[in-house]
Amino acid sequence: MSLHDFVFLTEDASHDAAIRHINEEAFGPGRFVRSSERVREQGPHDRRLSFIAADRGETIASVRMTPIFAGKTAGHLLGPLAVRPSHKNLGIGRELVRIALAAAEKAGSQAVLLVGDPPYYAPLGFARTRPGAMTMPGPFDPHRLLAACFGDVHAMALEGEIHHRDRT
Ligand SMILES: CC(C)(COP(=O)(O)OP(=O)(O)OC[C@H]1O[C@@H](n2cnc3c(N)ncnc32)[C@H](O)[C@@H]1OP(=O)(O)O)[C@@H](O)C(=O)NCCC(=O)NCCS
Numbered sequence: 001m002s003l004h005d006f007v008f009l010t011e012d013a014s015h016d017a018a019i020r021h022i023n024e025e026a027f028g029p030g031r032f033v034r035s036s037e038r039v040r041e042q043g044p045h046d047r048r049l050s051f052i053a054a055d056r057g058e059t060i061a062s063v064r065m066t067p068i069f070a071g072k073t074a075g076h077l078l079g080p081l082a083v084r085p086s087h088k089n090l091g092i093g094r095e096l097v098r099i100a101l102a103a104a105e106k107a108g109s110q111a112v113l114l115v116g117d118p119p120y121y122a123p124l125g126f127a128r129t130r131p132g133a134m135t136m137p138g139p140f141d142p143h144r145l146l147a148a149c150f151g152d153v154h155a156m157a158l159e160g161e162i163h164h165r166d167r168t
Contacts, residue, residue, distance in 0.1 A: 001055075003091045008099055011050040011062070018059035019052065026082035035138035036079055036115050040066050042137075042164030049076060049103045053083075053092050060084045063096040065104060068113065070134060071160020073153060075111035076104050097124045101148055111149045111158060115140050124148070127155040136162045 011019070023031065031037060049065035061083040065076040078100060083093045101124070104112050114121065115136075118128065127149075131142035147155040 001087075001090055003095060006053045006055055006060070006087075006090075006092060008051055008053050008095060011047045011052050011064070013047075015052050015059050015062070019062040019064075022059070022062050022082045022084055023080050025084065027080065031080070033138075034115070035136040035140040036077060038137040039068060039077055039162055039164055040064075040079075043067070043166035046076070049100060049107060049109075051096055051099050051103075053087075053096060055087065060087045061092045061096060063100050065100055065112070067165040068162055069160075069165055070111060070113055070147075070158050070162050073110045073158055073160075074108075074165065075113060075147075076109050077162070078112050078114040079116070081114075081116075093120075094124060097121070101125060105150045110151060110153045111147050111155070113145065113147045113158075113162065115144050116146060117144065118146060121146050129155050129158050133159040134162055135160075 045064045045066045051063055052059045053061040063081045068077045125148040126146035129145045129147050149155055
């Protein structure tokens with residue numbers, strides 16, 4: 001199997017059940033206590049910037065994007081990102097991140113943030129943020145809070161509270 005065997009599509013409601021299954025399989029019940037999930041619970045994700053990968057019609061990977069403010073910066077929180085175990089290490093996760101980043105930039109996002117492993121995300125354009133500069137609704141490892149920034153925004157300059165854009 002190679003990347004060319006898969007199709008990458010903008011998410012719609014018909015993908016919801018498969019995405020739920022993929023995320024359950026990847027993260028288990030503990031996923032709901034993560035700080036990123038607390039932010040995602042504050043409002044809907046943006047389907048126009050969320051994507052799935054399909055293999056012969058079956059949804060096998062997903063990335064979602066949620067509109068947030070990081071302090072005064074209007075951006076997006078990337079995640080969950082998950083690939084079915086049967087399809088790991090084929091480049092699908094990286095491709096979904098690339099597609100989501102490009103779509104966010106085109107839509108005017110100033111920064112895409114996530115809590116994740118720097119070795120995976122750094123080659124995709126994510127940089128570390130300043131430890132302690134940002135808060136989320138719950139604890140997280142500040143060394144894993146990463147950002148891919150657009151225009152003249154810089155990861156190290158981000159500061160303030162991360163929350164859904166719908167939450168006033
Ligand atoms: C992490 C995940 C999304 C990667 O997707 P994928 O399609 O399998 O990954 P890709 O094919 O794009 O990339 C594979 C490469 O990333 C590496 N990699 C995978 N997970 C990694 C991690 N957590 N940290 C560092 N490198 C990682 C692999 O070793 C591989 O390296 P190689 O190219 O040198 O062989 C997938 O493994 C997954 O769904 N994991 C469970 C859920 C999860 O942890 N999501 C991320 C939350 S931050």
